[in-house]
Amino acid sequence: GESVNYVNIKVIDYTGAFSHKEEMRDAIAVYANAENYPIYAHCSAGRDRTGTLLFLIGALCNIPEESLYLDYELTYLSPNSYERDDLTGHNSFLKFLEKFKEYEGEILQQKSESYCKEIGVTEEQIQSIRSILLEKVG
Numbered sequence: 001g002e003s004v005n006y007v008n009i010k011v012i013d014y015t016g017a018f019s020h021k022e023e024m025r026d027a028i029a030v031y032a033n034a035e036n037y038p039i040y041a042h043c044s045a046g047r048d049r050t051g052t053l054l055f056l057i058g059a060l061c062n063i064p065e066e067s068l069y070l071d072y073e074l075t076y077l078s079p080n081s082y083e084r085d086d087l088t089g090h091n092s093f094l095k096f097l098e099k100f101k102e103y104e105g106e107i108l109q110q111k112s113e114s115y116c117k118e119i120g121v122t123e124e125q126i127q128s129i130r131s132i133l134l135e136k137v138g
Contacts, residue, residue, distance in 0.1 A: 021119035032125035051075040059112035061133050
C-alpha cells in the first residue's frame with residue numbers, strides 16, 4: 001500500500017561487511033529511523049546477507065550471543081537455502097565471526113558498536129536503533 005516504505009540497499013554478505021562498508025552503513029541506518037518501522041528485511045535467498053545484517057543489529061542491541069547464533073541458523077530454513085549438506089554458507093559465516101570478533105570490546109554489543117562507528121554509523125543512530133528496538137511495548 002501507500003504506507004509502505006520500500007528501501008532497496010545492496011548489502012554484501014559475510015566478509016563483504018568489511019569491504020563494502022558504505023552499503024552496510026546505509027542498511028544499518030535504515031533501522032535508526034522510526035518512520036521505517038515495521039521493517040521486513042530480506043535478500044534474494046532470505047539468508048546470508050539478511051542474517052549477517054540482523055546479526056549486527058541484534059548484537060548492537062545486546063541480544064545474547066547464543067540467541068544471535070540461533071537466529072542466524074533459522075535463516076537456513078529459507079527455501080532458497082543451499083543444499084542441506086553444503087556448509088559453504090556456514091563456513092563463510094564462521095570466517096565473518098572470526099573477523100568481527102577482532103573489533104574493540106569485551107562483548108558482541110561493544111564489538112558491533114565499534115564496527116558500526118568504523119563504517120560511519122553515528123552515535124545518534126546507534127542510540128536511536130537501541131531506543132526503537134528495545135522500547136517496551138504495551
